[in-house]
Amino acid sequence: xxxxxxxxxxxxxxxxxxxxxxxxxxxxxxxxxxxxxxxxxxxxxxxxxxxxxxxxxxxxxxxxxxxxxxxxxxxxxxxxxxxxxxxxxxxxxxxxxxxxxxxxxxxxxxxxxxxxxxxxxxxxxxxxxxxxxxxxxxxxxxxxxxxxxxxxxxxxxxxxxxxxxxxxxxxxxxxxxxxxxxxxxxxxxxxxxxxxxxxxxxxxxxxxxxxxxxxxxxxxxxxxxxxxxxxxxxxxxxxxxxxxxxxxxxxxxxxxxxxxxxxxxxxxxxxxxxxxxxxxxxxxxxxxxxxxxxxxxxxxxxxxxxxxxxxxxxxxxxxxxxxxxxxxxxxxxxxxxxxxxxxxxxxxxxxxxxxxxxxxxxxxxxxxxxxxxxxxxxxxxxxxxxxxxxxxxxxxxxxxxxxxxxxxxxxxxxxxxxxxxxxxxxxxxxxxxxxxxxxxxxxxxxxxxxxxxxxxxxxxxxxxxxxxxxxxxxxxxxxxxxxxxxxxxxxxxxxxxxxxxxxxxxxxxxxxxxxxxxxxxxxxxxxxxxxxxxxxxxxxxxxxxxxxxxxxxxxxxxxxxxxxxxxxxxxxxxxxxxxxxxxxx
Amino acid sequence: xxxxxxxxxxxxxxxxxxxxxxxxxxxxxxxxxxxxxxxxxxxxxxxxxxxxxxxxxxxxxxxxxxxxxxxxxxxxxxxxxxxxxxxxxxxxxxxxxxxxxxxxxxxxxxxxxxxxxxxxxxxxxxxxxxxxxxxxxxxxxxxxxxxxxxxxxxxxx
Numbered sequence: 001x002x003x004x005x006x007x008x009x010x011x012x013x014x015x016x017x018x019x020x021x022x023x024x025x026x027x028x029x030x031x032x033x034x035x036x037x038x039x040x041x042x043x044x045x046x047x048x049x050x051x052x053x054x055x056x057x058x059x060x061x062x063x064x065x066x067x068x069x070x071x072x073x074x075x076x077x078x079x080x081x082x083x084x085x086x087x088x089x090x091x092x093x094x095x096x097x098x099x100x101x102x103x104x105x106x107x108x109x110x111x112x113x114x115x116x117x118x119x120x121x122x123x124x125x126x127x128x129x130x131x132x133x134x135x136x137x138x139x140x141x142x143x144x145x146x147x148x149x150x151x152x153x154x155x156x157x158x159x160x161x162x163x164x165x166x167x168x169x170x171x172x173x174x175x176x177x178x179x180x181x182x183x184x185x186x187x188x189x190x191x192x193x194x195x196x197x198x199x200x201x202x203x204x205x206x207x208x209x210x211x212x213x214x215x216x217x218x219x220x221x222x223x224x225x226x227x228x229x230x231x232x233x234x235x236x237x238x239x240x241x242x243x244x245x246x247x248x249x250x251x252x253x254x255x256x257x258x259x260x261x262x263x264x265x266x267x268x269x270x271x272x273x274x275x276x277x278x279x280x281x282x283x284x285x286x287x288x289x290x291x292x293x294x295x296x297x298x299x300x301x302x303x304x305x306x307x308x309x310x311x312x313x314x315x316x317x318x319x320x321x322x323x324x325x326x327x328x329x330x331x332x333x334x335x336x337x338x339x340x341x342x343x344x345x346x347x348x349x350x351x352x353x354x355x356x357x358x359x360x361x362x363x364x365x366x367x368x369x370x371x372x373x374x375x376x377x378x379x380x381x382x383x384x385x386x387x388x389x390x391x392x393x394x395x396x397x398x399x400x401x402x403x404x405x406x407x408x409x410x411x412x413x414x415x416x417x418x419x420x421x422x423x424x425x426x427x428x429x430x431x432x433x434x435x436x437x438x439x440x441x442x443x444x445x446x447x448x449x450x451x452x453x454x455x456x457x458x459x460x461x462x463x464x465x466x467x468x469x470x471x472x473x474x475x476x477x478x479x480x481x482x483x484x485x486x487x488x489x490x491x492x493x494x495x496x497x498x499x500x501x502x503x504x505x506x507x508x509x510x511x512x513x514x515x516x517x518x519x520x521x522x523x524x525x526x527x528x529x530x531x532x533x534x535x536x537x538x539x540x541x542x543x544x545x546x547x548x549x550x551x552x553x554x555x556x557x558x559x560x561x562x563x564x565x566x567x568x569x570x571x572x573x574x575x576x577x578x579x580x581x582x583x584x585x
Numbered sequence: 586x587x588x589x590x591x592x593x594x595x596x597x598x599x600x601x602x603x604x605x606x607x608x609x610x611x612x613x614x615x616x617x618x619x620x621x622x623x624x625x626x627x628x629x630x631x632x633x634x635x636x637x638x639x640x641x642x643x644x645x646x647x648x649x650x651x652x653x654x655x656x657x658x659x660x661x662x663x664x665x666x667x668x669x670x671x672x673x674x675x676x677x678x679x680x681x682x683x684x685x686x687x688x689x690x691x692x693x694x695x696x697x698x699x700x701x702x703x704x705x706x707x708x709x710x711x712x713x714x715x716x717x718x719x720x721x722x723x724x725x726x727x728x729x730x731x732x733x734x735x736x737x738x739x740x741x742x
Contacts, residue, residue, distance in 0.1 A: 078632040135634070161636050189636065294640055343631055346641040376631060403631045460632070 010036040020045050039063055046070070048505055049087060049111065050530065053558045054095035065104045066130070067096065071111035073508045073552055074458075075483050077135060080510055080550070082536050084565040089113045089136075090120075091563075097124035105130035105156075112136070118143030122150035129181075130156040140165035141190065148174040155208075158186035169194035169217070175202050182206040186213035188237050188268065193217040196225075204229045210262075213237025216270045220245060224253045231259040238268035241276055241295070250279070258282040267291035277301045284308035288335075291316040293342050299325055307332045313369075316340040319355040319376060326359030330366035338372040339363055343403060351377075351403050357384035364391040372397040379410040380437055385419025389426035398423055399434035405461035405486075408438040415439055421446035424454070431478075434458040441467040448475025455480040459487060466493040473497035483508040491518035498525050506554040510534075514551055517544030522553070523571035530556050533569040643677075656728060662690050662705070662736040673731065678724045683707065686736065694736055696720035705736045 005013075014037055017023055027037040043066040046052060058064070071087025089111045096103050103125045113136045121128060128151045141164060147157065148171060172187075172194040182202065187194070194217070203209060209230055214223070218239030227233070245253065263283045272295045287309050293316045297305065302317070302325045309315075312333040319341055321329070329336065341359070344352050357380045364370060364387070371394055380402050389395075408415055416437040424430060424447050431453055435443065439462035447457070448471035455478050462468070470493040472482065482504065490513040501507055516533065523531040534550040560572040628638060656673035669689060676682045679696060686707065687694045695704045696719040707719040711730040719727070719734070 077634050079629045079635065161634060163635070293637060296644065342633060342637060344641065346628075346633070346638050346645065348631065350645070376633075401631060405630075460630075 004032055007032065007036050011040050014040050042066060043105075044068070048554055048556070049092065050558060050561050051505070051554060051556045054092045055099075056558070058095045058099035062100065063102075064096070064100045065102065066107070067092070067100075067103060067105070068107040068109075069111060070109045073483065073506060074110075074481070075485065075508055075510070076110055080485065082534065082565075082567060085534065085568065086561065086563055086565070087111045088563060089117050093117050093120050093124075097121075101125060102127060104128055107132040107134075108136055109134040110136065112138040113143075114138045115140055115143035115146070119146045122146045125151075127153055129153055132156060132158040132160070133162050134158075134160040135162065137163035141167045141169075141171040141192070144187075145171040145174040148172070148179075149176065152176075152179065153181055154179060155181050156184040157182075158184055158213075159189050160186060162189050164190055166191045168192050172202065173198040177201075177205070180205050181208065183208045184211035184235075185209070186211065186237065188213040188215050190215045191217065196222050200225060200229060206230075207232075209233065211235035211265075214239040214268060216240050216268075219243050220253070220276070221249065224249065224256055227256045227260065231256075232262055233260060234262050235265040235289075236260070236263060236267070237291075238266075238270075240270045241268070241272035242270070250276075254279050254282070261286070263287065265289035265291075267294075269295035269297070271295075272297060274298075274301045277305055280305060281308055285310060287312055289314040293318060293340070296320065296344075303328045309333055311335055314338040316342070318342050318344040319352040320344050321359070322352065322354035323356055323359040323362070324354075326355075327362045330362040334367060335369060336363065336367040337369045339367075339370065340374040341376060342374075343376040348403055353378055357381055360384065361387050361391075364388040369394075371395055374399040374401075374434075376401045376403055378403055379407050380416060380419070381409045381411050382414060382416055382419035382422075383409075383411070385416065386422040389419075389422035393426045393428065395423070395427040396429055397432040398427065398430060399432065399458070400436055401434065402437040405436075406438045407436075415443065417443040417446065421450070424450040429453055432456045435462060436460060438462075440464050441471065444468040444471040445475075448472050451476050451479075453478050457482050459484045461486045463487045463489060466490055469493035470497065473500045479503075480505045482506075484512060485509070486511045488513055491515055491521075494518060495521060495525075498522055501526060501553055502528055502555050504555070506552065508550070508552050510550040512551075513547055515544060516542045516546050516548050519548060519551060519569075520544070520571060528555055528557075529553055530560060531570060532564070534567060535569070536567045538567070538569075656731075658731060658733050660686065660689075660734040660736070662692075663738050665690075671734070673728055679720055679727075682719075686734075690736060692736075704739060706739060708735050708737055709733065710735070 010033065014026065017026055020043065023037055023041055027034045038060050040063060041061050042063060044057060044061050044064050045068045046057060047070050049069050049071045069089070069092060072081050072085065075081060087110060089108055097120055101124060104127050106121065107130070113133060118139055121131070131147060147154070169192040203212070203226055210233060212226070212230060212233055213235070214237055216239055220239070220241055220243040223238055257279055260283055263286055266280070266283065266287055266289070269292060277297065284305065285308060288311055290309060290312055296318070298320050299322055302321050306325065306329050310332060313335050315329065315333065315336060315338070317340070321341065341355065355377060357377060360373065360375050361384050370392055373395065377400070380400065409419070417440055420435055420439070420443050424433070430451065433447070433451065433454055435458070441464045444463060444467070447454070451457070454476050457472065457476070457479065466489040468487065469489045472479070473493065474497055494514060495518060519531055519533050522529070530553065532552045533548045534552060535548055537549065560570055564570065657670050658673055659668050660671050661668040673682070676685065683694055683696065693704045694707050696707045708716050709719050709731045710716050710733045712732060716735070
């Protein structure tokens, strides 16, 4: 008797399995489950575009409707990955155009996307609906025009912090009059002015528009007329908030804001003048998300604003908020889940000293749901970390950036080892951690031992020796991504723990003491890893003992990649020649 | 364990951090970011995204200049008797200046080395009274020394 469930039944059951983690587990059960699962998977996530080939993905999931890809390593966000390293979207788009023409959604992060890519998308996927590009680069506004003109059923076009060659605002005018399906539009990272009349017409013929994020060039005046046309908005990113308006225009604008009954998320607010802050009061009680990272709102205006945001769950703000402001957040925003405090000065010496560890302590005390923190601060103490750990054992993401490297506890002058120990011991579900300040190897012993659920760890300017890396690689059972810069360990820890690297997605190390010889050895030992040595300033010949600038190691089933630039070395290149000089264009 | 002491990579400066009891292994000459000229140029610390970094730098520049300083200069095109006036403080750099001027005078204008018959060249008079080619010095420095602008015919330079 055949005890296997018929595939139709399996299909039906699998239709309830949403998360890709679960689907991955399902596919490992047996061959027939693997087959049924792969034929029914609609949403595919590839978290490292070099871990697998586009052809393999296209072959395995013929029913794919949505593809999400990540390219460059995370430290690319901070200019640590040289231009030309890789992360090209083209091979993926080409493969999908051929094998999965029913693709509807593409979400790319940290990838190089050219105008050709965008034109190919426009030409190949008849029912294309969603394009979300995060931290991508390589395309111009011409590519956007191609998407706008061709994608008849477009629902989402979002450019999040992309670097775009801005050739002007015409691209927006290419959306045809027949396009009425738009749900989300985000062009906040572009510089040029779009034609207001075209934008107004687009908005008025998009009844489903829920999210609109304008760029800085959209004036306050224009915002008023746009909001009149879209009172149903749930997410709004304003343009520049600084035009001088006359009294009548101001009261009109105030009125328009009161009409935004569904608004939950607010961002933009570039150059907002203090006198315009009261315009926002009417939407504050409904807000769950507020992004002030580009708004130079100072105290006490910040307090006026935030004290009205009783339902706020996510707050991104500059350190202009100071400890006083965070005290108000603590008392007013009881639903807060995520807090990010960014530096208001671009350099180390410009840090706002009125924001200290105390601000974060206030929030950790008073906000029971706080689970995600990113905090830039001039200095910190172990006592504060211990308090935060005690208050908030439910933290899932804790990223502390003490801006001054090697800064010790400013009260006791001890390293911050004890503080981070408290964090990892207390926060048992911690998945993401960034450490900073003065840290010895001991700190990493604690993290290795207690960070059982830790998936991603970022380290800069820390540790004393190889022990540091050894603790992490021999502990941290769930470690997935490790990124390290400017730490003094060498070859031993890396080579001793090589096997661990196959259980992780990737390891990034820059300005550490790893030698070229160790990289070669690691490459030999671990064929399932791509060991990339990235060195823009390498000499013609590389002795084995010479330290390398940057290493990026990741597991892959795709083998060596074919698109490496000159300054990336892997064992597949001639080891005698080593890394050749970077070809300057 | 062998520590690589022959750190010949040019991107690392040997500025050492302040010593402490629990000091880091200093033989590797770790760089203190803002004091190293290469690092400062590289802009990779503190770890904030490029867009935020640019916005902050732009803001700082704005705050450093007096809020009320406009930089209105006269602009003449050779062969045209009536000139224009332009507020240089509204431009972010040479590119936006050239673009704007090209629009204003309805011709293509370039600066510096890529001269040919077709394009006009932008020149400026500095505080010494000398006429110079636009584009050789950093933008901020240019703003400090420029007194007036002239768009010259291609052959003149």
